[in-house]
Amino acid sequence: xxxxxxxxxxxxxxALMSNQMAVQVSAHNIANANTDGYSRQKVxxxxxxxxxxxxxxxxxxxxQMGTGDGVARxxxxxxEFLDGQYRKVLTSVxxxxxxxxxxxxxxxxxxxxxxxxxxxxIDGFFSQWHELSKNPESxxxxxxxxEAGSALSSALxxxxxxxxxxxxxxxxxxxxxVEEINSIAERVAELNGKIATLxxxxxxxxxxxxxxxxxxDNLSKIVPISKWERSDGMVDIFVGxxxxxxxxxxxxxxxxxxxxxxVYAVWFEGGDSFIPLGGKLKGYMEARETAxxxxxxxxxxxxxxxxxxxxxxxxxxxxxxxxxxxxxxGSDSSDIGIDPLIEEDLGRIAAAKAPNAPGDGSNALDIxxxxxxxxxxxxxxxxxxxxxxxxxxxxxxxxxxxxxxEGQIANHREAISGVSLDExxxxxxxxxxxxxxxxxxxxxxxxxxxxxxxxxxxxxR
Amino acid sequence: xxxTSKMIAYNILENIELNVERLGRLQDxxxxxxxxxxxxxxxxxxxxxxxxxxxxTRLEQYKRNLDDGISWLQFSDSVLGNLTDLIARIKELVVRxxxxxLPQESMNAxxxxxKQIRKEIISLGNSSYMGRFIFAGFxxxxxxxxxxxxxxxxxxxxxxxxxxxxxxxxxxxxxRIFSPxxxxxxxxxxxxxxxxxxxxxxxxxxxLEGALDLVLRVRADIGARTNRLEYIKQKMENDVINxxxxxxxxxxxxxxxxxxxFQLQDNVYRAALAAGARAIIPSLVDFLK
Numbered sequence: 009x010x011x012x013x014x015x016x017x018x019x020x021x022x023a024l025m026s027n028q029m030a031v032q033v034s035a036h037n038i039a040n041a042n043t044d045g046y047s048r049q050k051v052x053x054x055x056x057x058x059x060x061x062x063x064x065x066x067x068x069x070x071x072q073m074g075t076g077d078g079v080a081r082x083x084x085x086x087x088e089f090l091d092g093q094y095r096k097v098l099t100s101v102x103x104x105x106x107x108x109x110x111x112x113x114x115x116x117x118x119x120x121x122x123x124x125x126x127x128x129x130i131d132g133f134f135s136q137w138h139e140l141s142k143n144p145e146s147x148x149x150x151x152x153x154x155e156a157g158s159a160l161s162s163a164l165x166x167x168x169x170x171x172x173x174x175x176x177x178x179x180x181x182x183x184x185x186v187e188e189i190n191s192i193a194e195r196v197a198e199l200n201g202k203i204a205t206l207x208x209x210x211x212x213x214x215x216x217x218x219x220x221x222x223x224x225d226n227l228s229k230i231v232p233i234s235k236w237e238r239s240d241g242m243v244d245i246f247v248g249x250x251x252x253x254x255x256x257x258x259x260x261x262x263x264x265x266x267x268x269x270x271v272y273a274v275w276f277e278g279g280d281s282f283i284p285l286g287g288k289l290k291g292y293m294e295a296r297e298t299a300x301x302x303x304x305x306x307x308x309x310x311x312x313x314x315x316x317x318x319x320x321x322x323x324x325x326x327x328x329x330x331x332x333x334x335x336x337x338g339s340d341s342s343d344i345g346i347d348p349l350i351e352e353d354l355g356r357i358a359a360a361k362a363p364n365a366p367g368d369g370s371n372a373l374d375i376x377x378x379x380x381x382x383x384x385x386x387x388x389x390x391x392x393x394x395x396x397x398x399x400x401x402x403x404x405x406x407x408x409x410x411x412x413x414e415g416q417i418a419n420h421r422e423a424i425s426g427v428s429l430d431e432x433x434x435x436x437x438x439x440x441x442x443x444x445x446x447x448x449x450x451x452x453x454x455x456x457x458x459x460x461x462x463x464x465x466x467x468x469r
Numbered sequence: 470x471x472x473t474s475k476m477i478a479y480n481i482l483e484n485i486e487l488n489v490e491r492l493g494r495l496q497d498x499x500x501x502x503x504x505x506x507x508x509x510x511x512x513x514x515x516x517x518x519x520x521x522x523x524x525x526t527r528l529e530q531y532k533r534n535l536d537d538g539i540s541w542l543q544f545s546d547s548v549l550g551n552l553t554d555l556i557a558r559i560k561e562l563v564v565r566x567x568x569x570x571l572p573q574e575s576m577n578a579x580x581x582x583x584k585q586i587r588k589e590i591i592s593l594g595n596s597s598y599m600g601r602f603i604f605a606g607f608x609x610x611x612x613x614x615x616x617x618x619x620x621x622x623x624x625x626x627x628x629x630x631x632x633x634x635x636x637x638x639x640x641x642x643x644x645r646i647f648s649p650x651x652x653x654x655x656x657x658x659x660x661x662x663x664x665x666x667x668x669x670x671x672x673x674x675x676x677l678e679g680a681l682d683l684v685l686r687v688r689a690d691i692g693a694r695t696n697r698l699e700y701i702k703q704k705m706e707n708d709v710i711n712x713x714x715x716x717x718x719x720x721x722x723x724x725x726x727x728x729x730x731f732q733l734q735d736n737v738y739r740a741a742l743a744a745g746a747r748a749i750i751p752s753l754v755d756f757l758k
Contacts, residue, residue: 042475115507121518121720131526138530142537142629145601145610360607365625367601367609367640373630379527380633386523394516397508404509415483419476426473433753 023446045222106291141369324358324371604643
C-alpha cells in the first residue's frame with residue numbers, strides 16, 4: 009500500500025498546515041515583541057510517524073516511508089532558574105527602594121545643611137542669650153530672646169509633626185501593599201485553574217503562564233516568595249513557610265492596627281502572624297520604625313534644650329526679682345514652647361544671678377555657654393544629621409547596586425525569552441518558502457492525478 | 470548571547486536616563502554653587518559644614534561682643550581721662566590754697582571752683598553708655614551717685630563672654646574710684662572754707678596724689694584689657710577667615726572642575742542619544758523588499 013497518491017496529497021497538506029502554523033507563531037511573537045512578561049514561543053516541527061512495511065511477507069525495503077511533518081508542540085522559551093534569581097533581586101530592589109525613598113524624605117524635611125534649618129535656629133537662639141548677657145536691661149533684647157526661643161520651638165514642633173505624618177503614611181502603605189498581595193494571589197489562583205484545565209485537554213497555556221510569571225515578578229517586589237510547581241501545571245506560592253496560593257485556593261493577608269492601636273501589623277486570615285523578610289512590605293514596616301527612631305531622637309534633642317536652658321534659668325533672677333522660673337514649657341519636640349509666664353512678662357527672663365541686679369547678665373552668659381559645653385544641643389543635632397546621612401547614603405548605594413544586578417539578570421532573561429525581530433523575520437521567510445514549495449508539490453500531485461484520471465487508458469481512442 | 474531589539478532599546482534608555490540624572494545633578498551644583506544638597510551626599514562633609522556654620526555663628530557673636538566691649542572700655546577710659554584732669558585741677562587749687570596768705574575771698578573762690586568740680590565729678594560718675602550707667606555695678610538702670618555724693622550702686626562687676634572660655638570684666642563699680650575722690654574733695658572744700666592750710670598741705674595733697682594714682686592704675690588696667698580684647702579680636706578675625714575658607718572648600722563647588730565634568734557628561738549624553746538613534750531603528754525588515 010506504500011505510496012498511494014492520496015498519501016502524497018496528505019503529505020502536501022500537512023506541510024501547508026504546519027508551515028502555516030509556524031508562520032502564525034512567528035506572527036504572534038512579532039505582535040508581542042514589546043509585551044511585558046511575554047516569552048518567545050518556538051514551533052517544534054517533527055516528522056509524523058512513518059509507515060511500517062505493509063507486505064505480508066515483510067520483504068525488507070530500503071527504508072521507512074515518511075508521512076510528512078506536523079507540529080510536535082509550541083515551546084515557551086523560559087529559564088526557571090533565572091526567574092528565581094530575578095525575583096530574589098526584585099525583592100531586594102523593592103525593599104531598598106522604599107527605604108532610600110523614606111530616608112530621602114526625612115532628609116528633605118530636615119533641610120540641612122542650610123541657613124534656615126534647626127541647626128541655625130539653635131545657633132541663633134543661643135546667640136540671642138549672648139546679646140542678653142551684654143544688655144540685660146534692654147526689653148528689646150529680651151524680646152529677641154523670646155522670639156528666638158519661640159522660633160526654635162516652632163521649628164522643632166513643625167519638624168516633629170511632619171515626621172509624625174510621614175510615619176503614619178507608612179501604615180497606609182502597608183495596607184495598600186497587603187491589598188496588592190491579595191489581589192495578585194487571587195489572580196494567580198485563577199490562572200492556576202485555567203492552566204490546569206487547558207493542560208488536561210492537551211492545550212498550550214504558554215500565554216497564561218507568561219501572565220502568571222509576570223504577576224509573580226510583581227509579587228516578589230512586595231514580599232519574598234517561593235514557588236512549587238505541580239504536575240498539573242498549577243503553582244503553589246509560599247511566603248515564608250506559609251502558603252499564600254495553593255492550587256486554586258488563596259489565604260488572604262490582613263493588615264490593621266494592633267491591639268494597642270499604635271501600629272499596623274500583618275497576619276494571615278487564618279490567624280497566623282506574618283513578618284515579611286524582604287520586599288516593599290518589609291521596607292514600609294521598617295520605614296515606620298526608622299521614622300519613629302528619628303522622632304525620638306528629635307524628642308531627646310528638644311528635651312535636652314528644655315532641660316539645659318531651664319535648669320540654668322531657674323537659678324537666675326528676672327528684673328522684678330522673680331526666680332526659680334522656667335524659660336521653656338513642655339518636655340519634648342511635640343510640646344516645646346515658651347513658658348506662659350515669660351510670654352506674659354519679658355522681665356521674668358532670668359539674665360542675672362542675683363535679685364535687683366538689672367545690669368547683671370551673668371546668668372544669660374551661662375545659658376549662652378551651653379553651646380560648646382557637654383550638653384551642647386547643636387552637637388547632638390549634628391550627630392542626628394550624620395546618622396541620617398550615613399543611613400540614607402547606605403540605602404541609596406544598596407538600591408543602586410541591586411538595580412545593577414536586576415538589570416543584568418533582566419538582560420539574561422531577555423536573551424532567552426525576548427523576541428528578536430530579525431530572527432522572526434528570517435523564520436517567516438523560511439516558513440513562507442516551505443509553504444510555497446508545498447503548494448507547488450500539491451500542484452505536481454494534481455498533475456499526476458490528471459494523468460491518471462484523464463489520460464490513462466486512452467490508447468486507440 | 471542572543472541580543473534582541475527590546476534589550477538594545479531598554480539598555481539605551483537606561484543609559485540615557487542615567488546620563489540625564491548625572492547631568493541634572495551637575496547642573497544643580499552649578500546653579501546652586503553648592504556641592505552638598507543633603508546629608509547623604511557626603512555625611513562627613515555635611516556634619517563638618519553644620520559644625521563650621523555653628524562655630525561661625527558663635528565667632529561672629531563673639532566678634533560683636535569684642536567690638537562692643539572695646540568701645541565700652543574706650544568710653545570708660547575717656548571718662549576716667551576727664552576725671553584725671555579734674556583731679557589734677559583739684560590738686561592745683563588745693564596747693565594754691567595751702568600756700569597760705571590768701572585773702573578769704575580768694576579762698577572762697579577756690580572753694581566755689583572745687584564745688585563746681587565736685588558736680589562735674591558726680592556727673593562723670595553718672596555717665597551712661599549704650600543706655601546704662603556704667604559705674605553703677607549691677608544697678609545699671611539708676612544713677613549711681615546722688616547729688617550729695619553718696620553711692621547708690623552695688624559692687625557687681627559686669628563681665629562679658631569674649632571667646633570660648635574667656636570672660637572679661639568691663640564694669641567698674643563707681644565706689645571704687647569716684648567715692649575716694651569725692652571724699653577727699655569734700656574734706657578739701659571744708660579745709661579751704663575754714664582756711665586750714667596745714668591740713669591742705671599735709672594731708673589733702675597726699676590724699677589727692679593717692680586718688681590720682683588709683684585712677685591711673687584703673688586706667689592702666691583698662692588699657693591692658695582693651696589691648697587684650699584687640700588681640701583676641703584679631704585672632705578671632707583670622708579664625709573666621711580660616712573657617713570661612715574651610716567651609717567654602719567643603720560646601721562650595723569648584724566651578725572649573727564641575728564645568729569640565731559637565732562638558733564631559735554632556736558629550737557622553739549626546740553620544741548615547743546618537744547611538745540610540747542609530748541602533749533602535751534598523752532590523753531585517755528595513756532591508757527586505
